[in-house]
Amino acid sequence: MTNIMNDIINKDEAQERLEAYLRTVAHLGHVDITVNKMEQSLWFFTEVMGLVVTEQEGNRAFLRAWQDYDHHTLVLEEGHESKVNRIGWRVSAKESLYLFERVLKEMNMEFQWVDKGSKKAIGEAVHFHSPAGVPIELYWEKELFVTNNPELTSKLPSHPSKYRSYGVSPRRFDHVNIMVNDVKKEQEWWTKFLGVHHRYYIENSEQTRLGSWLSRTNIAHEIAFMRNANQDGGKFHHLAYYLDSPDELIRAANLMAENGLKIEWGPGKHGTSGAQFIYVFEPSGHRVEIWTGGMLIFSPDWEPIQWTSDVGELGLEMWGSKPPESYFTYGVQLGK
Numbered sequence: 597m598t599n600i601m602n603d604i605i606n607k608d609e610a611q612e613r614l615e616a617y618l619r620t621v622a623h624l625g626h627v628d629i630t631v632n633k634m635e636q637s638l639w640f641f642t643e644v645m646g647l648v649v650t651e652q653e654g655n656r657a658f659l660r661a662w663q664d665y666d667h668h669t670l671v672l673e674e675g676h677e678s679k680v681n682r683i684g685w686r687v688s689a690k691e692s693l694y695l696f697e698r699v700l701k702e703m704n705m706e707f708q709w710v711d712k713g714s715k716k717a718i719g720e721a722v723h724f725h726s727p728a729g730v731p732i733e734l735y736w737e738k739e740l741f742v743t744n745n746p747e748l749t750s751k752l753p754s755h756p757s758k759y760r761s762y763g764v765s766p767r768r769f770d771h772v773n774i775m776v777n778d779v780k781k782e783q784e785w786w787t788k789f790l791g792v793h794h795r796y797y798i799e800n801s802e803q804t805r806l807g808s809w810l811s812r813t814n815i816a817h818e819i820a821f822m823r824n825a826n827q828d829g830g831k832f833h834h835l836a837y838y839l840d841s842p843d844e845l846i847r848a849a850n851l852m853a854e855n856g857l858k859i860e861w862g863p864g865k866h867g868t869s870g871a872q873f874i875y876v877f878e879p880s881g882h883r884v885e886i887w888t889g890g891m892l893i894f895s896p897d898w899e900p901i902q903w904t905s906d907v908g909e910l911g912l913e914m915w916g917s918k919p920p921e922s923y924f925t926y927g928v929q930l931g932k
Contacts, residue, residue, distance in 0.1 A: 619695040620791030621685040624818040625738065626669045627772055627835050628681040629882060630931075634674035636879035641670065644855050645837070645884075646763025648748065650741060653716060660741060661766045661837060665756045667717035667739040669769035670835070678880045679929040680832040682723065682733040683772055683819075685790070690736045693722055699789075700724060712737070727785050728776040728821075728830040731931040764848040764886060766837035771817050773833040773885075775824040775927045782821050783808040792819065795893060796868050796901040798908045806908070808900075809868065816869035816890040824927070831927025834875065836885035842872055848886045852876050864917050865889075867910040868903060875923070882928060 631637040638657055641647045647659040650668050655675075658668035673681065687693060700707045700722070707724035710733075715721065719737025726732060741756050743749055750758040759765065776782045779797075786792045787810065795817055797808040809817035824831060839845055845863060852859050852874070860883065862874035871890035878884055903911040912919065 618689050618692045619699065620688050620692070621734065621812050622688045623686055623813050624769075624771065625666065625684040625686045625735070626671065626769070627683050628671040628673065628733075629832075629835075629928075630673045630675035630677065630679045630681055631878075631880035631882070632676055632678045633880045634672065637672055637882075640857070640878040641672065642763075644763050644851060644857065646760065646765035648757065651716065656716070658716060661768050662757050662759050663755060663767045664769055665740055667741050677929065678882060679931050680731065681931040682731050684718075684721075684733040684735060686738065687734050687736055693720060693734060693736055696722055696734055726782065728774065728778070728782045729930045729932075730774055730782075730830060764837070764839070764844075764851060766839050766886065768838050770815070770836040770838040770887065771811075771819060772835050773820040773822060774930075775831040775833045776821050777824055777827050777829060779805040779808050779821045779823050783810060786810055786819070786821075793893075793898060794900040795898065796903065796911075798868070798903040798911050799905065800908070801905040807868075811893070814892050814894055816871065816893070822924075825921075825924040830930050832882070832930055833927045834883035834885045836887060839886060839888040842888055845872055845874065845886060845888050849874050861917070861919050861923055865914040866912065867907075867914045868901075868912075883926070 641659055642649060647661055647670065650658045650660055655673060657672045659670040659672065660666065660668050687696070697709065705724055707722055710721040710723055712719045717739040718735050721733050721735040723733055743757060748757045783794055787794050792810040792812050795809045795811055798806045800806055805823065807820065807822040809820045811818040822833060839848065849859060849863055858877050860875040860877060863872060865872045869890040871887045873885055873887040875883055875885050
């Protein structure tokens with residue numbers, strides 16, 4: 597009898613562990629933004645950044661970097677106000693969407709089920725908001741990028757498209773950053789509800805959380821939360837693209853200057869991730885980070901690294917440059 601009960605308990609535990617694994621996101625997929633200067637923003641992301649337009653449909657353009665495997669990792673939508681519409685995450689399995697739906701119902705959280713075919717290149721999806729108002733899209737199916745264009749087709753089977761060395765030409769979409777009033781509260785929700793691992797954080801001398809960086813994959817972070825100095829709610833801080841080397845970053849800085857684009861901060865180096873960076877503003881007011889380097893994380897039992905107030909400045913910038921006030925106060929609206 598004892599052995600039978602142990603087997604039942606083990607099966608129940610196994611089921612709980614399976615559901616816990618399935619009710620997680622797998623990786624950051626895309627960001628969908630509204631731009632109030634569509635022509636200029638499209639120029640920035642294609643001619644200056646070097647992204648490729650996979651498709652245009654009505655007032656929307658779908659873009660990707662040269663080694664983004666998906667149909668798109670960035671959506672530009674023309675509108676009157678620059679804002680963020682959705683931040684898309686692929687889930688761990690097809691069943692994950694239904695597990696998330698069940699838990700959202702149990703928590704009495706508002707959500708919207710989006711049928712397959714309602715959104716370009718995306719299958720069924722679930723839309724809802726985080727406690728700080730981040731508009732989230734969870735999905736399983738997404739079309740891969742396919743081309744017959746000889747200017748884009750790579751001879752290398754592992755490359756979805758050719759490296760063109762056009763504009764900045766980042767390798768891939770990397771991460772997003774959100775300004776929130778309460779960093780600790782938002783981070784804990786993302787870790788508990790979506791399974792995004794907490795990697796490192798900064799606190800001031802009063803033990804107020806100033807920033808937290810999280811990822812589900814092994815990169816340093818896929819989403820970050822930083823304290824909104826104005827304390828006026830959630831705002832979108834930036835989206836980021838990854839370059840292979842520091843010389844490409846300097847080249848990117850030169851391209852920004854030559855095209856009359858404002859470099860808000862950098863070149864510099866974040867001590868927290870070890871990545872080198874510049875921050876720029878595209879014509880519609882969205883902040884874009886271009887970066888290279890950064891640590892990789894492989895440990896399954898990683899414990900978040902604390903950066904205290906006495907070393908926090910090194911976490912933001914190792915080389916001594918100071919971020920402007922706008923870095924802590926400016927962001928665009930989150931979609932409702």
